[in-house]
């Protein structure tokens with residue numbers, strides 16, 4: 665088991681809304697969805713539009729049990745859920761986790777509201793025979809799969825959001841999206857979640873020069889991601905939640921600027937697989 669790497673697969677890296685077309689071909693247009701696995705144990709972080717392709721791949725691989733952790737339930741992080749094949753496959757056990765609405769709404773209530781007419785043809789009851797909902801409090805450490813620990817913490821985002829750190833076999837990956845930083849401040853919750861991490865996936869929606877215009881929207885910048893990674897001793901930084909208006913060449917330009925300041929930085933793209 666000690667040689668088994670922690671594997672990260674990006675199924676969706678875009679923020680806000682899926683995009684398609686020639687301008688987005690290299691980095692991809694699907695919204696937030698990341699698969700993290702260690703051997704046969706696997707989990708999914710967020711259910712954006714990338715979850716559709718993830719579901720097809722999981723079905724093909726014959727995966728019988730899947731945990732999906734939601735950072736929060738804005739559309740770009742859940743729009744793939746109603747189209748996730750395992751939801752309708754009685755032979756697959758699906759465990760859905762959330763904590764951002766702790767004390768206000770359970771995961772079961774959340775999915776019941778989201779998957780229901782008139783927004784969707786069928787209600788969540790139609791697909792609940794194999795669906796198990798779990799609630800947690802941000803700050804909890806969870807052990808969903810054998811050998812995998814998931815640490816959680818509250819991020820700064822309208823309506824609440826959860827940052828995750830997944831640890832297995834001495835390796836770690838953190839997902840910090842969506843979150844808004846305060847100029848000149850390094851969020852202690854984020855620093856804790858990304859401490860010495862092998863990979864940090866960070867909300868890089870805006871540029872620092874755009875922050876004044878988008879103050880209160882709940883997002884951050886690649887520049888802040890680098891500051892946090894350097895302070896926390898994190899090894900690599902995946903720029904994530906690309907603004908839907910950014911073309912491939914603009915994302916590449918951002919990636920070059922980020923790499924000049926932090927050699928472990930790169931722009932996440934759909935389909936990218938990393939062994940940590």
Ligand SMILES: [Zn+2]
Pocket residue numbers: 679680738740741842905
């Ligand atoms: Zn988002």
Ligand SMILES: [Zn+2]
Pocket residue numbers: 736738821842882
């Ligand atoms: Zn959001």
